[in-house]
Amino acid sequence: MDKNTIKIRLMEDEDFNAVVRIDEQVLKVSRPEYYEQKFERLFKSGEYLPTSLVAQDENQTIVGFIMGELYIGEYGISREGAAIDTVGVDPHYQRRGIGEKLMNEFLDHLKQLGVKKVNTLVDKNDTRMMLYFDSNNFSPSKAVINLERSI
Numbered sequence: 328m329d330k331n332t333i334k335i336r337l338m339e340d341e342d343f344n345a346v347v348r349i350d351e352q353v354l355k356v357s358r359p360e361y362y363e364q365k366f367e368r369l370f371k372s373g374e375y376l377p378t379s380l381v382a383q384d385e386n387q388t389i390v391g392f393i394m395g396e397l398y399i400g401e402y403g404i405s406r407e408g409a410a411i412d413t414v415g416v417d418p419h420y421q422r423r424g425i426g427e428k429l430m431n432e433f434l435d436h437l438k439q440l441g442v443k444k445v446n447t448l449v450d451k452n453d454t455r456m457m458l459y460f461d462s463n464n465f466s467p468s469k470a471v472i473n474l475e476r477s478i
């Protein structure tokens with residue numbers, strides 16, 4: 328498989344099963360309820376602009392996805408508030424540039440919509456994800472820190 332044969336397109340409601348399948352392959356747990364809520368919010372609420380993407384191979388099989396949220400508030404789209412919340416590439420297709428291609432198209436699309444900043448939360452101990460975001464030029468925020476306390 329050559330990454331040039333991979334096509335990126337906007338995610339649709341019908342991609343639900345493929346997204347759940349890939350997420351299960353990468354995380355080794357199945358979480359359809361999580362995606363039911365996400366799909367409901369992103370595709371049916373009317374409060375978010377479509378930004379999530381899927382990558383499909385030459386047989387139209389979905390091999391990766393990136394999900395983002397771009398809220399349309401009272402004053403239009405939130406230019407500082409776009410977020411990436413899930414990304415996944417089928418383990419059989421990893422390290423071939425598909426994750427990078429998804430990211431590039433995702434960011435290009437947001438840029439065209441006037442978004443200036445995109446953020447995401449990553450587990451510091453998840454070396455693969457840290458390296459993936461680092462290689463896509465994400466860096467720790469200087470403005471925001473994640474506060475927590477045990478209770």
Ligand SMILES: CC(C)(COP(=O)(O)OP(=O)(O)OC[C@H]1O[C@@H](n2cnc3c(N)ncnc32)[C@H](O)[C@@H]1OP(=O)(O)O)[C@@H](O)C(=O)NCCC(=O)NCCS
Binds near residue numbers: 415420
């Ligand atoms: C992170 C992930 C999306 C990367 O997808 P991918 O298609 O393999 O990524 P790419 O081939 O475009 O890699 C881009 C760069 O990211 C970095 N990278 C990606 N995977 C890596 C790994 N396993 N180890 C080290 N660096 C890695 C590298 O710098 C790589 O560039 P290189 O191959 O030229 O060295 C994929 O590994 C994945 O789905 N991981 C699981 C994600 C997950 O847990 N999702 C659920 C919760 S959000």
